[in-house]
Amino acid sequence: MQPTPTQLKKKIKRWLIFLMAGLVLSGITAFPIESELAITMNNLNIFTPKMQHWLNTIYTAVKTTNAQYPYLSYGTDWLAFAHIVIAIAFIGPLRDPVRNIWVLQFGMIACVLIFPLAFIAGPIRHIPLFWQLVDCSFGVIGIIPLYIACRYTYQLEYITNNSHL
Template sequence: MQPTQTQLKKRIKRWLIFLMVGLVLSGITAFPIESELALAMHNLGAFSPKMQQWLTTIYNAVKTTNAQYPYLSYGTDWLAFAHIIIALIFVGPLRDPVRNIWVLQFGMIACVLIFPLALIAGPIRHIPIFWQLIDCSFGVVGIIPLYMAYRQTKKLEYI
């Protein structure tokens, strides 16, 4: 039995809301980065030794940078803002998925491009491979709801 137009639109909406909430949440966590790292430092025992070392290094770098050059954190503020704005882009497909299918395609392309960015820039910036893989996981987690919404939109297109 073929899903109805209403059912397809509901499925698309659920997938996109999941994606949008994820983008906003991951974005707003960039604002209090030093506080979040301080919290992680108080709970280091929950992490593997390699992760403990990495978190300690990052915390010291962020804390020192914020103390001496606080304006550099403005970059992570813009990162947070970009996540929120990217989430807003998906309002178009929420309203009219067929007409705005290009936004879903754009999102899937962006998710795929996370891999070369993480795997090329990561070594250049001395990011450990396990962290590069964590970054790549955002591409995997992001492409799933986008692809599901895209598939439902293609079905909707022919109803």
């Protein structure tokens, strides 16, 4: 049995709201990085020794930088803001997925582009491979709801365009 346009729109909406919530959440958590790392430092024993070393290095760098050059964190604030703005871009497909399918396609392209960024900039910036893989996981996690929403949108377009037959 073929789903109705209403059912497809609901499914698309659910997947996009999941994606948007993830983008907003990851954006918001980029603001208080030093505070989050301080909490992490109090719970280092839950991590592997390699991860403990990495987190300690990151915390020291962030704390020192914020103490001496707080304006550099403004870049992280813009990163957080960008996540929130990107989430807002998905309001178009929420309202009219067929007309705004290009936003879903753009999102999938962005998810794929995380990989070359992580694997090119990561070594240049001395980011350990395991953390590059964590960064790549955002692309994997992001592309899943986008791909599913895109598939449902193609079905919706087909049903809508052929409803008169």
